[in-house]
Amino acid sequence: MECKDIQELLSEYGDGEIAETELQQVKAHISVCGDCRQMVADQQTLKGMFQEYFQSVKTPLQMEQIVLQQIRRSRQDAQVLRLTMAFLALIVLITVGIVGIMVSPIGALVRGLLRVFFTVVQGGLYTTSTMGHLWYSVVVAFCIILAGVSLFGVMRLMRAVNDEVYL
Amino acid sequence: MREEDIKVIRAARQGKLDALSVLVRNYQDFVYKTAYGVLQNKSDAEDVTQETFLKVYQSLKDLRDEQTFPTWLARITVRKSLDVIERKRRQPVVELKEEQCDDTWNMFGIEARLDLDRAFRQLDQDQRTILVLRELHGFDYDQLAHVLDIPIGTVRSRLHHARVKLRRLLLNERGETLNGM
Numbered sequence A: 001m002e003c004k005d006i007q008e009l010l011s012e013y014g015d016g017e018i019a020e021t022e023l024q025q026v027k028a029h030i031s032v033c034g035d036c037r038q039m040v041a042d043q044q045t046l047k048g049m050f051q052e053y054f055q056s057v058k059t060p061l062q063m064e065q066i067v068l069q070q071i072r073r074s075r076q077d078a079q080v081l082r083l084t085m086a087f088l089a090l091i092v093l094i095t096v097g098i099v100g101i102m103v104s105p106i107g108a109l110v111r112g113l114l115r116v117f118f119t120v121v122q123g124g125l126y127t128t129s130t131m132g133h134l135w136y137s138v139v140v141a142f143c144i145i146l147a148g149v150s151l152f153g154v155m156r157l158m159r160a161v162n163d164e165v166y167l
Numbered sequence B: 001m002r003e004e005d006i007k008v009i010r011a012a013r014q015g016k017l018d019a020l021s022v023l024v025r026n027y028q029d030f031v032y033k034t035a036y037g038v039l040q041n042k043s044d045a046e047d048v049t050q051e052t053f054l055k056v057y058q059s060l061k062d063l064r065d066e067q068t069f070p071t072w073l074a075r076i077t078v079r080k081s082l083d084v085i086e087r088k089r090r091q092p093v094v095e096l097k098e099e100q101c102d103d104t105w106n107m108f109g110i111e112a113r114l115d116l117d118r119a120f121r122q123l124d125q126d127q128r129t130i131l132v133l134r135e136l137h138g139f140d141y142d143q144l145a146h147v148l149d150i151p152i153g154t155v156r157s158r159l160h161h162a163r164v165k166l167r168r169l170l171l172n173e174r175g176e177t178l179n180g181m
Helices: A003-014 A020-030 A034-055 A063-103 A106-129 A134-165 B003-013 B017-039 B042-062 B066-090 B110-122 B125-136 B141-148 B152-174
Strands: none
Touching: A003 A020, A003 A034, A003 B152, A020 A034, A034 B110, A034 B125, A034 B152, A063 A106, A063 B017, A063 B042, A106 A134, B003 B017, B003 B042, B003 B066, B017 B042, B017 B066, B017 B125, B042 B066, B066 B125, B066 B141, B110 B152, B125 B141, B125 B152, B141 B152
């Protein structure tokens, strides 16, 4: 084999990936050829240089935090998507259910019940209109209760989100 | 692969964030250095590191054999890095400055690093990729063929040509021999 043929094998020789038959030929050649021996030596030098070169490449200090933050964000996005889909499915289900009930024989009963409900509401409204200023007090009390319930709900939601973020 | 790493991978596959956190900590150097080696740009390497781990989080459940995690991870990293190169090729942007040095030099001489940096940049992306995977991570030829999705014969010839070109470029920079660099 000539130098040119041997040199094509030096890379795999240096990596220990050369076939047994070719290994003997390469060994025999480099024992007598200075140029090819030098190429093998240079290849080893290059390996060392590479190791040192990449030792000086430093991963940014905040990398781990940035990556985890992104993963958490993706996890939250997926959760929001899942909840949205579930909500939409629920809306569709309820709509289909209502329409189904209305067109079925049970619909007549439901319509009757609704009429009773509206009559009760109307009666309630009529009663409050006769209450004068007491009516305003009822509205204010109702608003306070509603605000309290909303605040409680928002705080629970925020706590749930925080738990998710610091998981 | 260590038994400890395998346990962490299994836990991360079940969606446990603390296990995923350990995985990121253990493999962030592996991913970042691979991406940096291919892209030669810190900012792009950071982006690829993020994208790679996001992909790991999303696809870890598909990994059947935990032992193959390093090659699987290398494959994702290389693909993401090549995507960046492809994206840049389609939408070329003006680089503000060429990144040549890091602040940390260890014992490696500045001139030697600059020479290697310059020479390394002149290799094409495939040659840079295969050299990083072989010289930095020590993947064998079968693993390289798997990661890069090329025949083993191509692994042999690509490594040979990459080394010959790198040696030639460095000899042009440094003179007769590489020893003493």
